[in-house]
Amino acid sequence: MGEDLRTGDLVLCKVGSFAPWPAVVFPQRLLRKDVYRRRRADCVAVCFLNDETYYWDKPARLKRLEKDTIRQFLDDAAMSGDVDEFLVGAYEEAADYDSLHEFIMRRLSDEGRTDDWDGKEKLEAGQDPFEGKKSESPAAATTTTKSKNKRPRSAKSADNENGMPRSTEDNGTSSNKPVPLISKSRDSAKTDRKRQRLDQSRRIEITLLFRRKLQRNLVQRDTPPSDDEIKESHKLLRKINENLIANDQFFDINALRQSKLHKLLKVISNDRNLEEFHEECTTILDKWSPIIRELKLEKLKTKT
Numbered sequence: 318m319g320e321d322l323r324t325g326d327l328v329l330c331k332v333g334s335f336a337p338w339p340a341v342v343f344p345q346r347l348l349r350k351d352v353y354r355r356r357r358a359d360c361v362a363v364c365f366l367n368d369e370t371y372y373w374d375k376p377a378r379l380k381r382l383e384k385d386t387i388r389q390f391l392d393d394a395a396m397s398g399d400v401d402e403f404l405v406g407a408y409e410e411a412a413d414y415d416s417l418h419e420f421i422m423r424r425l426s427d428e429g430r431t432d433d434w435d436g437k438e439k440l441e442a443g444q445d446p447f448e449g450k451k452s453e454s455p456a457a458a459t460t461t462t463k464s465k466n467k468r469p470r471s472a473k474s475a476d477n478e479n480g481m482p483r484s485t486e487d488n489g490t491s492s493n494k495p496v497p498l499i500s501k502s503r504d505s506a507k508t509d510r511k512r513q514r515l516d517q518s519r520r521i522e523i524t525l526l527f528r529r530k531l532q533r534n535l536v537q538r539d540t541p542p543s544d545d546e547i548k549e550s551h552k553l554l555r556k557i558n559e560n561l562i563a564n565d566q567f568f569d570i571n572a573l574r575q576s577k578l579h580k581l582l583k584v585i586s587n588d589r590n591l592e593e594f595h596e597e598c599t600t601i602l603d604k605w606s607p608i609i610r611e612l613k614l615e616k617l618k619t620k621t
Contacts, residue, residue, distance in 0.1 A: 340372070418439050422434070
């Protein structure tokens with residue numbers, strides 16, 4: 318796919334070892350600030366379906382997703398019964414997709430930023446996917462991402478490759494370690510209090526990161542997980558549980574609604590090959606049971 322790519326197009330986007338994932342080419346002028354600041358002059362922005370994340374990629378790497386391909390995938394998935402449920406959900410959303418305007422309105426509502434749309438006119442598909450925000454200077458439009466080797470001016474503006482905030486070492490340099498999810502105490506230093514606010518504001522992003530790593534390590538694979546992947550997965554589950562003890566409001570209903578992390582833990586807890594993770598997953602799910610019940614009630618209300 319090349320120059321004919323336009324906003325609103327359904328595409329398949331391949332990221333790392335993940336399966337090609339259904340996505341929508343998203344207008345850059347309506348991107349969140351944290352997404353837009355990673356803009357690259359030779360890339361377009363796509364918004365993944367059944368997922369709350371965005372990705373920058375070159376048009377040549379994207380493959381147009383046709384309705385016939387969607388139907389074939391869903392038919393094959395129904396027959397095999399052994400396909401990642403999150404990927405199936407993405408294809409189901411692709412099958413229902415028919416309006417860029419409605420898609421963006423739902424996304425803006427989910428992200429709590431409906432004010433980003435002026436409401437003057439309907440958002441039409443078919444626009445230039447490289448067009449940036451109007452307030453951007455001409456110089457910025459042609460500037461590519463700065464070298465990762467250059468030390469950022471402050472930890473506040475520095476993000477690592479996963480979109481997680483970097484921590485700041487005592488010597489003033491930045492590291493790639495994600496900011497801890499658990500705050501130290503109410504008497505922590507000012508920098509620690511600021512770090513805690515960053516954690517809270519990124520709760521959905523962090524919850525999605527947990528889901529992706531656990532899904533990649535334990536579920537979305539053709540071979541048994543390696544020792545390192547098993548070790549990392551135990552560490553992730555322990556961190557979730559520890560954070561529930563320290564801050565039971567971190568994984569709120571909005572974080573679970575958008576990430577569907579609880580559904581992934583349910584899949585893991587029902588997999589006989591992952592028995593060593595069952596107790597940890599069950600413990601977390603028990604603590605989330607009030608939120609899960611509320612989500613089920615929401616789903617029932619939408620069907621009636």
